[in-house]
Amino acid sequence: MLDDTQTSAATAARPKDSLGCLSSHLYRDLELDTGEFRFHRKCTRDNKASAVAMHGSERGFLIGVSLKTGHRRRIFSGHRWTSHDFEQDSIYIRDFADDYKADLQSGFDFVLIELSRAFMANACYERSGASVPRLAPLAGHKDPVLGHLAQVLALTLDRQSEASPLFVEQLGVTIGTHLLDRYGNAPPQSEKKSRRLSSLQEARAKDMLLAKSQDNVSIEEIASACNLSRSYFIHAFRETTHRTPHQWLLERRIDRARDLLKHSDYSLSEIAIACGFSDQSHFTRIFSQWVGVPPGAWRRQACN
Incomplete structure (x- = not known):
């Protein structure tokens, strides 16, 4: 039978991921790294307890968004601790510069957004002129905006082969801007002031x-x-x-696809590539979402 010292050593030797989670506890572990942003989906299969312990670093900031209700964790600060319950759309914010220790007392399903310190510094300077970004640490706070963005990210992580770099960049910038406006040291810009392109x-x-x-x-x-x-x-x-830039570009691609469907003999796979989609299935899915019918059905209707 192992004593406490042996048990601690055995636990420490178990492989952990880049965020301090025990890899063996995760049944879904997805990651999309763009350099400025790193997005994760971490999900456990059951309610086994686990622990996270990480030393401070210069990696930047981590935002966790719970995709479901029922997670509970105890976060330590020195010899003190606080307990937090997470509902769907509840978030936590960590500055990687600080040591972090937490007992994860139940299972979880989180989307996690890691923002580099360089990105946050640039975003902070653009919005307020401040050169040092600060985000107030918190846990268990509900944020429906980040909850919605996390759902979009979860779908994006599941379909990484179809992920548009333009769309992913938009998501990262939008998340960083929201965080600075709501939780950071950058005063929010007036929404009443018109911001239009010339x-x-x-x-x-x-x-x-x-x-x-x-x-x-x-x-x-x-x-x-x-x-x-x-x-x-x-x-x-x-x-x-x-429209966002990505939405506007998708509309142009759908318009181009409709023109080719109606006025050419190209196959669906040829039209998909010509219009910038990754493959025929990607083209069919996006076309159906925007137009309401699959491209093959639309072509038959348009050519009758």
């Missing part, structure tokens, strides 16, 4: 979106060409066109 900026942005295939253009490139920050550009583009 006609020249709008034309330049649309030209750049259309000129690059397969989303090989970044929000940062387009915003820089318009002499704007990324967060400002995304808001201004949406206010000007009533």
Whole structure:
């Protein structure tokens, strides 16, 4: 029988992931790393208790969003601790610079967003002129906005082969902006102030979106060409066109696909590639969502 010292040593020797979770407890463990942002889906199969312990580092900030109700954890600070219950859309915020120790007293299903310190510093400076980003640590706080974005991220992580880099970048910037506005040291910008692109900026942005295939253009490139920050550009583009850049580009691709379906003999797989979709199944799924019927059915109706 193992004594306490042997048990502790055995536990410490068990493999852990990059966030301190015991890998053996996870039945779903997904990751999408863009450099600036790292998105995770961590899910346990049962309610086994586990623990997380990590030393401070310069990795940046971690935001966890619970996808379901029922998780409970005890977070330690020195010799003190606090307990937190997580419902669906409950979040926690960690600064990786701080040591972290927590007992996870039940199972969980979380989307986790890791934002690099460099990204947060740049975003903070763009919004307020402050050079040092700060996010107030918290746990168990409900945030429906992040809850909605986490659901989108969960679907994106499940279909990484179809994930648009443009869309993923938009998500990361949107999440970082929301965090700074609501929990950080950057004063929120007035929503009443009009933020629209000039006609020249709008034309330049649309030209750049259309000129690059397969989303090989970044929000940062387009915003820089318009002499704007990324967060400002995304808001201004949406206010000007009533679409996010990714939505606007998808509409153009769907329009192009409809034209080819009606006026060409290309196969569905050829149209999918010509319009910038990853494959025929991706094209069929997106076309059906936007138009309401699959492309094959739409072609038959349009050509009758």
